Amino acid sequence: MHPILSQAHATEVHSLCDTLTLYPLDELSVFEARGTEARAFLQGQITNDIANAGPEQARLAGYCTAQGRLLATMVIVWTPDSGTAAVPNTLPEDTGVLLGLLRRDLMASVLKRLSMFVLRAKAKLNPTAFEVVGVSLATSQLKALSQQLGHDLPTAAWQALTAPTGLWLCAPSAASDAMTRWWWLAADSQRAACETLKLGYTLKTPEHWQALDIAAGLPWVEAATQDLLIPQTLNLDLIEGVSFTKGCYPGQEIVARSHYRGTVKRRMHFGQVTQTQGLMIQAGSDIFDALGSEQACGRVINSTLVAGASAADSSVAHLLFETTFEALARNALHVGGRDGALIRLGELPYATKPA
Incomplete structure (x- = not known):
C-alpha cells in the first residue's frame, strides 16, 4: 500500500466527511529547486510566470525544446523551506524552495536536462522524498475536513x-x-500527521483520479508524447499554463508566434471509448477519421481505463486526444485505425475554439 495510506484508516465511511476519497498517485513524483537563484533559473525555463507567484499560488507549466515542443508538463509551487512558517506573499526572493510535481517516468530525464543549463546559477535541482496522494471531497463538506485536519484548505x-x-x-x-480536489504532498516527517485523520475514507485507484484529470482537461506529457506537441495543442494556453508576457524560455518564439498569428489548427479534446476485450489505448496511440484521409489525424495524449461498477458493466476508457478541428467536426474518430474503436466525444470545462 502507498506509504501515506498505510498509516490512515480505510473504513466503511461513517463520518462527517462521508465523501472523502483518497487515490494513491505513485505515477507522480516531486522535485525541488533550491538556491538564491533557483526561481530566476526556472523562470527562464518554463512556459508560465513564477516570478510573481507567492507561496499560496501554484502554477501549471510546460517545459519545451528550443523548437517549442513539450518535454513535460508540471505544477510548480514556491513554499517556505523546512521549518519556516508560511506567511502568504511575504517570502523574500532568495528564501524558500520551489517544488515541482511531475510524472515519475520523466523525472530523471527532465532534471538531467534542466541541470545542464544551470551553469553558474545558484540553483540545485533534486528529487524529493515527498509522496503524492490525490484527495477529493464534496465541496459541501470542506468545513468538516478542515476541522478534522486542524487547518484550512485551499479551495480554488x-x-x-x-x-x-x-x-x-x-x-x-x-x-x-x-x-474539490487536491494533490497532497507529504514528507516522512509529516506522515505521522495522518494519525490525526481518524476519518473513514473511500480508497480508489489512480485510474479514477486520472479520469478526473482527463474530465478537467488537464494534460500530462508522457514518454510516448514527448517532443511532439506545442503547448497550445495541449490547451495549456487555455488553462493558465502559458504566459505570453513573462519573457524568454526555450521555445518561446515558436509558442508566441503560434499565439499571435493565430496558427493553432489542432487542439486537445475529451472523449470516451467503451472498452472491448484486447483493446489497448495508450498515450501516443493514433487517431483516425473514418470520413477523412487514411492517414492518422491525431494521437492520444492521456488515457485511463475505469472498470464498470459491476461485472456486467463495460469498462470505459477516458481519453484526452489531439486532432484538427476539421476532423473533430465530422465526429467519426476512431482509435488505432479507421475501423477501430469509436470515440464518443465529450465536452471539456473550457472552450477550444479555433485560434
Whole structure:
C-alpha cells in the first residue's frame, strides 16, 4: 500500500466527511529547486510566470525544446523551506524552495536536462522524498475536513497551502463536479500527521483520479508524447499554463508566434471509448477519421481505463486526444485505425475554439 495510506484508516465511511476519497498517485513524483537563484533559473525555463507567484499560488507549466515542443508538463509551487512558517506573499526572493510535481517516468530525464543549463546559477535541482496522494471531497463538506485536519484548505484551482500535514495543492475539476480536489504532498516527517485523520475514507485507484484529470482537461506529457506537441495543442494556453508576457524560455518564439498569428489548427479534446476485450489505448496511440484521409489525424495524449461498477458493466476508457478541428467536426474518430474503436466525444470545462 502507498506509504501515506498505510498509516490512515480505510473504513466503511461513517463520518462527517462521508465523501472523502483518497487515490494513491505513485505515477507522480516531486522535485525541488533550491538556491538564491533557483526561481530566476526556472523562470527562464518554463512556459508560465513564477516570478510573481507567492507561496499560496501554484502554477501549471510546460517545459519545451528550443523548437517549442513539450518535454513535460508540471505544477510548480514556491513554499517556505523546512521549518519556516508560511506567511502568504511575504517570502523574500532568495528564501524558500520551489517544488515541482511531475510524472515519475520523466523525472530523471527532465532534471538531467534542466541541470545542464544551470551553469553558474545558484540553483540545485533534486528529487524529493515527498509522496503524492490525490484527495477529493464534496465541496459541501470542506468545513468538516478542515476541522478534522486542524487547518484550512485551499479551495480554488492552483491555490496552495503549506500545513503541518503537508503541502496541499488544489487541482482543477470539471465544471459538473461538485467536488474539490487536491494533490497532497507529504514528507516522512509529516506522515505521522495522518494519525490525526481518524476519518473513514473511500480508497480508489489512480485510474479514477486520472479520469478526473482527463474530465478537467488537464494534460500530462508522457514518454510516448514527448517532443511532439506545442503547448497550445495541449490547451495549456487555455488553462493558465502559458504566459505570453513573462519573457524568454526555450521555445518561446515558436509558442508566441503560434499565439499571435493565430496558427493553432489542432487542439486537445475529451472523449470516451467503451472498452472491448484486447483493446489497448495508450498515450501516443493514433487517431483516425473514418470520413477523412487514411492517414492518422491525431494521437492520444492521456488515457485511463475505469472498470464498470459491476461485472456486467463495460469498462470505459477516458481519453484526452489531439486532432484538427476539421476532423473533430465530422465526429467519426476512431482509435488505432479507421475501423477501430469509436470515440464518443465529450465536452471539456473550457472552450477550444479555433485560434
